[in-house]
Amino acid sequence: MAGQARAEAIDRLSHAGEGGVLRFVTCGSVDDGKSTLIGRLLHDSQLLFEDQITTLAAESKRHGKAGGGIDYALLLDGLEAEREQGITIDVAYRYFATAKRKFIVADTPGHEQYTRNMATGASTAAAAILLVDARKGIREQTRRHAFIVHMMGVRHIILAVNKMDSVEWAQGRFDALHAEFMAAIASLDFDSVTAIPISAREGDNVIAASPAMPWYNGPALLAHLETLPATVRDVDGPFRFPVQWVNRPDQDFRGFSGTVVSGSVRVGDSVTVAGSGASAVLARIVTADGDREAARAGEAVTLVLDRETDIARGDVISGARDRPEVTDQFAAKLLWMGEDALMPGRSYLLKSGTATVPASVSALKHRIDINTYQPVPATKLELNEIGLANLSLSYPIATDAYDAVRETGSFILIDRFTNQTVGAGMIEFGLRRAQNIHRQAFDVTKTDRARIKAQKPTLLWFTGLSGAGKSTVANLVEQQLARAGHHTYTLDGDNVRHGLNRDLGFTEADRVENIRRVGEVAKLFVDAGLIVTTAFISPFRSERQAVRDLLEQGEFLEVFVDAPIEVCMERDPKGLYEKAKAGEIKNFTGFDSPYEAPDNPDIHLETADLSPEDAAARVIEALRKLGRLG
Amino acid sequence: MSAFADTLNAYAARARDGGTRVQAMPADLAALEAESLHIMREVAANFANPVMLYSIGKDSAVMLHLALKAFYPSPLPFPLLHVDTTWKFTDMIKWRDGLADAFGFDLRVHVNPDGLARGINPFASGSALHTQVMKTEALRQALDANRFDAAFGGARRDEEKSRAKERIFSFRDRHHGWDPRNQRPELWSLYNTRIHKGESIRVFPLSNWTELDIWRYLLVEDIPVVPLYLAAPRPVVERDGTLLMVDDNRFPLHDGETPQTRKVRFRTLGCYPLTGAIESEADTIEAVALEMLAARTSERSGRLIDKDEQGSMEKKKREGYF
C-alpha cells in the first residue's frame, strides 16, 4: 500500500536519523586550511554532485592554491569578489549529513573582521573547531578565537592541528601544541576540549582514522562531531515563551504564537506574563497538526490561555514560579559591530527576544583585551571590540542571564538612523530589581502642575547651525509666551556650558553627553509643568530622538531653524566661523563636523527668507494649533 | 471546475481542519520547520505590507505549506505574488490557479508589460535577456507598484555558492540591489527588520533546508506538487544534450527536429524553453526522492540560465533577482 512505500522511503531518506542537527563554527587564521577542511567534509560525505566536481577541477587549475591538485577550498568561496582576492570575507553556511546526523557549518573568515563574523557564526553553534597549522603552532589568534567562542556560549571545542603531513606526522609536535593550547585557555571553562591531529588536504583523521598516525588513539574529527550534544536549547531549563504574534482569526479565538526557547509547558500549567505579572492557566497548545498536550524548547506553537489577558508581542510567558527578571537596567558583555564607535549615552534600538525598545549604554565599565583576556579602561568601543557595559532601557523587559537562557539573555543593538545592526550583547545580570524598587510617586503630578498654569507642558527643541537664529527666535517665542501669561523657561547652549556642562568639550562623545544632560534637565522642567525652549545645535539625529523618547507623546516639538551654511557664515554673530576657518576651533558643526538635518521636524523655519518675528509667530501659532496653550 | 481540483481541494480541506499527519516528523525536519515558522511570524509581526513570492515549484509548495502552519488557525496574513513570464509550463499555471481557488488565496500575478510589448521571449531573445526583463525587472515592477516592504522567497543556501552567504533577512536598497559586502550581521534568531521607506527585505525561510530536506518534508507532510515533477510520457526534443519539452505550439522546431515521446520529469520548474527534463521512471514523490538521493547532478544544472557564466547568479542577485 502507498502509505507503506512512503514510510519506507522516508526512512531511507532520513539517514540523518535521531542525531538531529549539530551546528558548529570553524575558526582559523588565513591559510591554516579551514576552507580545505570544510570542502573535504562536504566532498567525503558525498554531498557533491558530478557537475560540481567537474567545475571544481576546472577552477582548481585556474585559481587553485593546491598546486594543480583539487583545491577543496574553492567549493566554499561564494562571492566573485572573494574568489578574485582569494579570501573569504563573511559568514557562509554549509550543509552535510552522515548516517548519524546532519550538520550545519558556519564558515567564518580568519582575518580582520573575524571577531564580528566569528561571533555571528558562534551565536547558533553548539561546537567550535579551532584550526591551527602544525608548522606555525598556537598563535595569538588561536587564543582570541577561543575567547570569542567561549563568550558566545559554545561549550565544546576541538583543536584541529592541521597539516600534520608537513611535520612528518610527528607525535611530539602534536603533543607540544596540545599542551600549549591547554595552558593558553586554562581560564576558560569548556565542557569538552578535544585535540585531533589531521591533514585536511590528505584527509587523515578527518573522516577515518589515519594510518600515518598510528600513535593517535582518539576519534577522527567527524566521528567526534557525531557524538557531541546537538542542541543549545535547554529542555530542562525554565519555561520561556516570547510572544511573537497575536493570533486572532475571529472573535472566538485569541492565541499567542511563538517559539518555546527554554524548558517545557503542559496544558493545565499556571503561567505568568512577565512585566504585567498577570497569571493564567494554559488552556490549549494549538498547532496546524492538531492540539498538543505539551510543548518543549525548540517548538513553534500557539498558546491559548484560560482567561482574557492583556498580552502583546514582546511579552514573555513563563512558568508561575521560575520567572525571568523584569528590568530596565542590566550589565552585559557587548561586542561592537558598527563602523561608528559605540557612544555611551547615545540612543539605540535594542532587540531581545521579540521585544524592541530604545536603549543606551549608561556606563562602559571596561573593554576586554582579547589577547590577554584582561579588562582595560575605555570610553568607547570601536568595531570588533568587546566590553562590559551597563545598559539602560526606556522601559523594562523580561530578561535572563545569557548563561541561563540564550534567547532571553541575548540582544542586538540597531542604529536608529542607518538601521544597521551595530552591537550584540549577552546579559550578565540585572542592575536593580524593578520589582523591588519603585519610582517615588508624589501626590502632586505633572498634570496637576500644568492645570494650575493652564497650559500643556511642552519642550520646544530648536536645532540648527550656529548662526541660523535659534537663540534669537527662541528668545522671541519666550517673550511672547510670557507676555500672554504662560510659564516658561529657556535652556541655552552657551549658558549651560558655563555651569552644568562645564566639564564637557566638543568631541563627538562630549556633544552626545551634553545633549543627554540637557534632555534630562528639560524633562524635569516639563515635569514641573513649564513650556521649555532650548537652543542647541544638537547636530546628531540620534540625540534628538533620544530626548524625544524621554518625554511623552506630543510633549516634544522639534523646531528646525534652517538657514544655508553660506547665510550662517555671512551672519557669523559670534565670529565662530571666522575662527573655524582659521583653524582655531576644531569640530565646528557645518564646517568640519556634520549636521544631520531633521527629516520630519514638527516646525520648519527657513530663516533666510523669514524675519525672526515672523518665525516666532509661526511657532506660537503651531503651539496654539496643537492645543499646548490651554 | 479547474484542473487538479480534486487534489487541491482535498489539500485545502486538510489544511483548514488542522492536519492529519500520518508520518512522524524526523527530529531534524521538526527543527527546520520550527525555525521557518519563527521567521515567518517575525515578518508578519514587523512589516506593514509583506508578500510571498510563489513560483509554483516544490520549494514554493513547502514555503506555502509552512506559512499555512505558521499562522494557523488564521488565514495567510499576506498575498501571494507570481511573476509570470508567459513561458511557464501550462500545467504550472493551471496548478497555480487551482490552488488559489481551493484556498481562496489573494493571488497577484504580474507580467512585465514592456517586455511583452517588446516581444521578449526565451527563444529569440536568449535566456539572459529574457530572465533580466521578464523575471528581474518584472519582479521589481510588481514590488514597487504594490509597495511591498518584505518579500518571502524560497531560495536555499545549499542551491548555489553565492547563496551560502546570504542572510535570512536580506536587505535591499531602494533599487532592490543587494550588497554582499555590506550585509547586516545575523546573530541567534534575532532578525533586524528595520528599513527606511522604499527599502525592503527579502526573507528566505528555507535558507537552512537542503534539497533532500525539501523532498523528505513533501513526503512527511503529504504536500501535493505539480505533476511535472513526476515522470510521465511527454513530447520532447533534444538540443545540446538537454531535453526540452514541447509544451505548446510556440516552440520553434529546428529543421529535422520532431518531438519524441519520452518518459521524463523535471527537477526544477521554470520557463519551459529554459528547463531541461531528465529521463526517469520515477512517477511518485517517493520514487523521485529516492532517485534524487542517488543523483549525481546538482539541481541548478537543469536550469539553463546559470550556465551563462560563472558567478552569474551573484550578478543577477545584485540586480534584484531572487
Ligand SMILES: Nc1nc2c(ncn2[C@@H]2O[C@H](COP(=O)(O)OP(=O)(O)O)[C@@H](O)[C@H]2O)c(=O)[nH]1
Ligand atoms: N600540506 C598541507 N597543506 C594544506 C593542508 N590543508 C590545507 N593546506 C594548504 O594550505 C593552504 C591554505 O588552505 P585554505 O583551506 O585555503 O586555508 P584557509 O584560509 O584557512 O581557508 C592551501 O594552499 C592548502 O592547499 C594540509 O593538510 N596539508
